[in-house]
Amino acid sequence: MILRIVAVFLALMSVLSVSQAQEEFPYQVPRTEHGDPDFQGVWMTAFITTTERPAGFDSLVVTAEEAAEFAATFQSNFVEGNTDPEFSWADSLQLTKVKGQFRSSVIVHPEDGKIPYSQAGGALAMEVRRLFVEGVDGPEQRPLAERCLGSFGYPPMRSLPIEIPRLIVQNKDNLVLYTEDAAGYRLIRIGAKPGTEDKRRYEGYSVGNWEGDTLVVETTQFRYDIPQRLNVGRPVLISEDTKVTERFTRVADDELNYQFTVEDNTLYSEAWSGEFSLNWMGGKTYEYSCHEGNYSLPGILRGGQLQAAERASANPD
Numbered sequence: 001m002i003l004r005i006v007a008v009f010l011a012l013m014s015v016l017s018v019s020q021a022q023e024e025f026p027y028q029v030p031r032t033e034h035g036d037p038d039f040q041g042v043w044m045t046a047f048i049t050t051t052e053r054p055a056g057f058d059s060l061v062v063t064a065e066e067a068a069e070f071a072a073t074f075q076s077n078f079v080e081g082n083t084d085p086e087f088s089w090a091d092s093l094q095l096t097k098v099k100g101q102f103r104s105s106v107i108v109h110p111e112d113g114k115i116p117y118s119q120a121g122g123a124l125a126m127e128v129r130r131l132f133v134e135g136v137d138g139p140e141q142r143p144l145a146e147r148c149l150g151s152f153g154y155p156p157m158r159s160l161p162i163e164i165p166r167l168i169v170q171n172k173d174n175l176v177l178y179t180e181d182a183a184g185y186r187l188i189r190i191g192a193k194p195g196t197e198d199k200r201r202y203e204g205y206s207v208g209n210w211e212g213d214t215l216v217v218e219t220t221q222f223r224y225d226i227p228q229r230l231n232v233g234r235p236v237l238i239s240e241d242t243k244v245t246e247r248f249t250r251v252a253d254d255e256l257n258y259q260f261t262v263e264d265n266t267l268y269s270e271a272w273s274g275e276f277s278l279n280w281m282g283g284k285t286y287e288y289s290c291h292e293g294n295y296s297l298p299g300i301l302r303g304g305q306l307q308a309a310e311r312a313s314a315n316p317d
Contacts, residue, residue, distance in 0.1 A: 029213050029250050034172040037213045037250055041168060042285055043278035047096035048074050048161040050232050051274065053105035053113025060108060067095045067102040074161070096159075096276045099251060106159075106274040108259075121237055121267035128228045128235045136304025139297055143228070144182075146297065148290035150230050151184025153177055154203040155219045155244040156260035156274060158231050166278060167285045175208060175215070182230070183288045188217050195221045200240065202226060217246040227267075237267045254280035 105113035135141030144150040195205030204219040228235040
């Protein structure tokens with residue numbers, strides 16, 4: 001009995017010692033030759049957590065059991081139900097983990113995990129989704145994703161339930177972020193002034209500044225002719241007045257924490273924020289032939305027109 005008590009005491013002291021050591025010796029961020037935190041290399045997102053919180057979850061942080069149950073449902077609905085013998089799903093089948101916690105949504109604010117559209121933003125979101133289904137009069141109406149245009153790396157960064165490599169290269173004055181799917185480059189100008197030029201970009205104009213070991217990036221000057229951004233679920237909307245603030249913090253050798261806040265008084269009723277982590281992948285990125293050999297656009301247009309004709313004949317009035 002005494003030996004058992006001693007063993008429990010020693011185990012408890014071991015746990016306390018590790019915890020105390022972590023507090024006394026926090027993570028030491030690797031640094032570049034200029035003394036800035038080093039983010040360089042290939043990182044990856046690979047999770048099934050969506051931007052908005054799905055039904056069935058009441059909180060942002062979920063238990064390992066809840067995460068496993070959701071992953072099993074995803075496996076059953078989207079993977080095992082597939083009938084294409086040439087199709088396989090080799091990517092991650094788990095919710096995103098942020099600093100050791102499973103998350104039910106990327107959105108952390110508002111607390112309900114939903115995009116807080118304004119009345120105007122909600123109407124635009126519905127129109128964007130309608131065009132995705134019904135926009136078949138010409139190729140101009142089809143979303144950029146069908147031709148691998150746009151990128152999940154443009155602000156705010158988003159993800160898909162597949163493995164997406166993200167390459168970071170940096171020097172003292174610039175950080176370049178390349179996201180593989182769909183291929184897109186971002187230039188973050190470190191220490192520069194906010195953009196004042198008239199030219200607007202799909203990815204906006206990004207300026208970064210170091211706040212301790214965190215790179216804080218503000219992006220403005222977006223193009224408004226294409227308001228939607230690639231997303232799983234309801235669209236993320238961007239206007240010429242949108243401001244996106246991002247925070248990149250390396251919290252471990254294999255984890256780069258990413259936080260963002262979107263502000264736009266026209267499209268949203270309040271600012272909203274999200275968070276996820278990029279995990280270290282290492283290795284190299286290779287040329288990404290997303291659209292090579294893709295001849296499906298005529299079929300998409302023709303199929304959509306046939307469906308529209310069927311709906312019209314079924315409802316002649």
